[in-house]
Amino acid sequence: MEKLKQSILELITDTSTNLPPDVRRAVNAAKVQEDLGTRAALSLSTIAQNVVMAEENVSPICQDTGMPTFEVKTPVGVNQLIIKKAIKEMIAEATKTGKLRSNSVDSLTGANTGDNLGPGTPVIHFEQWEEDEIEIKLILKGGGCENKNIQYSLPCELEGLGKVGRNLDGIRKCILHAVYQAQGQGCSAGFIGVGIGGDRTSGYALAKHQLFRKVDDVNPIPELAELESYIMETANQLGIGTMGFGGNATLLGCKVGVENRLPASFFVSVAYNCWAFRRQGVRLNAETGEILRYLYKDEEVKMDLSPVAVAEQKEERREVVLQAPISEEQIRSLKVGDVVIINGEMHTGRDALHSYLMENDCPVDLNGGIIYHCGPVMLKDEAGQWHVKAAGPTTSIREEPYQGDIIKKFGIRAVIGKGGMGAKTLKALGEHGAVYLNAIGGAAQYYAECLEKVEGVDFMEFGIPEAMWHLRVKGFAAIVTMDSHGNSLHADVEKSSFEKLAQFAAPVFK
Numbered sequence: 001m002e003k004l005k006q007s008i009l010e011l012i013t014d015t016s017t018n019l020p021p022d023v024r025r026a027v028n029a030a031k032v033q034e035d036l037g038t039r040a041a042l043s044l045s046t047i048a049q050n051v052v053m054a055e056e057n058v059s060p061i062c063q064d065t066g067m068p069t070f071e072v073k074t075p076v077g078v079n080q081l082i083i084k085k086a087i088k089e090m091i092a093e094a095t096k097t098g099k100l101r102s103n104s105v106d107s108l109t110g111a112n113t114g115d116n117l118g119p120g121t122p123v124i125h126f127e128q129w130e131e132d133e134i135e136i137k138l139i140l141k142g143g144g145c146e147n148k149n150i151q152y153s154l155p156c157e158l159e160g161l162g163k164v165g166r167n168l169d170g171i172r173k174c175i176l177h178a179v180y181q182a183q184g185q186g187c188s189a190g191f192i193g194v195g196i197g198g199d200r201t202s203g204y205a206l207a208k209h210q211l212f213r214k215v216d217d218v219n220p221i222p223e224l225a226e227l228e229s230y231i232m233e234t235a236n237q238l239g240i241g242t243m244g245f246g247g248n249a250t251l252l253g254c255k256v257g258v259e260n261r262l263p264a265s266f267f268v269s270v271a272y273n274c275w276a277f278r279r280q281g282v283r284l285n286a287e288t289g290e291i292l293r294y295l296y297k298d299e300e301v302k303m304d305l306s307p308v309a310v311a312e313q314k315e316e317r318r319e320v321v322l323q324a325p326i327s328e329e330q331i332r333s334l335k336v337g338d339v340v341i342i343n344g345e346m347h348t349g350r351d352a353l354h355s356y357l358m359e360n361d362c363p364v365d366l367n368g369g370i371i372y373h374c375g376p377v378m379l380k381d382e383a384g385q386w387h388v389k390a391a392g393p394t395t396s397i398r399e400e401p402y403q404g405d406i407i408k409k410f411g412i413r414a415v416i417g418k419g420g421m422g423a424k425t426l427k428a429l430g431e432h433g434a435v436y437l438n439a440i441g442g443a444a445q446y447y448a449e450c451l452e453k454v455e456g457v458d459f460m461e462f463g464i465p466e467a468m469w470h471l472r473v474k475g476f477a478a479i480v481t482m483d484s485h486g487n488s489l490h491a492d493v494e495k496s497s498f499e500k501l502a503q504f505a506a507p508v509f510k
């Protein structure tokens with residue numbers, strides 16, 4: 001098995017940096033569905049550029065390289081312990097070279113292990129089979145979309161959809177609700193895997209397992225094939241759109257699997273995956289470990305980079321250049337829908353930092369400053385200088401309990417993230433004079449290029465993703481989605497998508 005480690009490293013690198021062709025095709029198709037010049041179309045353009053950059057740079061498509069989850073099948077007689085050891089070693093190696101972010105955190109102390117190894121990481125499922133080759137599949141599913149997974153216990157009642165029974169129509173309602181509740185926070189447009197039945201644990205495993213199906217396959221069970229195509233058509237009428245900006249493309253794939261259940265239980269489990277749907281697989285020679293072929297690479301699909309005609313803009317849009325520190329007057333002039341181009345300094349801060357700042361002082365002056373909800377992939381060169389390898393936004397709503405207070409306490413003028421924030425933050429934006437800026441989730445290469453220099457770092461003890469990085473930026477583009485006048489695009493889209501969801505309450509399947 002002299003080639004085994006090399007093959008596994010290649011698989012990990014390819015999964016993190018090169019979006020598979022079926023996923024590319026789905027993203028390209030979404031762009032065609034959107035009207036030219038809309039926020040959704042522009043976002044899909046950025047996403048397409050990001051996918052190309054990741055492939056060219058051989059760097060992570062998204063900075064959150066997720067929970068590495070392997071499904072391994074081996075012929076009888078192959079030593080699975082050798083494969084497990086090789087996987088762990090190559091996970092650590094890929095982390096060292098910046099193909100993966102250090103993502104394994106001690107749940108009690110918050111300490112990052114730094115090498116993506118630790119209790120429960122990576123996840124490896126082994127199975128034996130009758131074939132002569134080894135098969136290894138890998139999915140890198142990030143935390144933001146994982147947080148949007150949802151499990152329903154039937155019968156139940158769902159707001160807007162009414163009674164949900166233990167039948168195909170009840171399942172239909174659960175899936176539509178799952179897409180609605182994710183809004184843009186899991187970096188829509190997304191893909192969902194659904195598991196019907198099992199228990200709570202096996203139901204979720206079944207849901208995640210569905211994500212290994214190709215986007216364009218057809219379910220062998222006719223009722224489920226019908227359900228999948230119904231969901232694809234209907235969920236895309238919810239109007240959530242890319243990043244929750246509104247639009248025609250909300251869901252790019254729906255795969256449903258079924259297993260038996262206990263008489264007392266009826267679970268519908270949904271695994272939500274962002275557009276940055278990173279999964280790949282290989283067949284290996286069982287003697288040498290050499291890659292014989294890839295499982296999701298049957299054809300080459302180029303990203304659609306055709307320009308989005310700004311002249312045909314449907315939504316009114318201004319472009320404003322912001323230089324940090326920003327004045328209150330400039331912030332008050334911004335309205336939802338404006339595009340801002342940021343130059344100057346910004347500081348990353350996410351979960352650990354927000355909770356810290358509630359009780360403590362900040363090592364840098366944040367007055368007029370910009371906080372970026374981001375946990376980057378960073379590498380240090382031989383001279384000791386840090387470099388940004390991938391740096392898209394993280395889901396902002398997690399900071400909702402803290403953000404309003406922190407804006408006021410430190411005089412922050414702009415918060416950048418994705419997915420939007422809630423009523424408490426919106427109120428603070430108005431009271432203090434600040435804005436929420438939505439960047440494109442997952443576009444980690446695109447934004448890394450705007451981050452010109454790492455000026456310094458604090459709180460390295462929080463681990464690389466959670467540390468406070470001080471960054472000099474040039475030409476960082478984002479959209480005002482919550483302004484200081486009480487407007488929130490997120491609240492608007494949530495409301496309108498809920499109204500649309502409620503239109504699908506009437507029974508469809510017997």
Ligand SMILES: O=C(O)C[C@H](O)C(=O)O
Pocket residue numbers: 063064142143144145185186187374375393394395396441
């Ligand atoms: O952890 C991150 O960088 C992002 C996360 O995947 C998210 O979507 O919020």
Ligand code: SF4
Pocket residue numbers: 062063064065141142143144145185186187274275276392393394395441442443
């Ligand atoms: S930031 Fe978005 S694209 Fe990246 S892992 Fe999280 S949900 Fe996926």
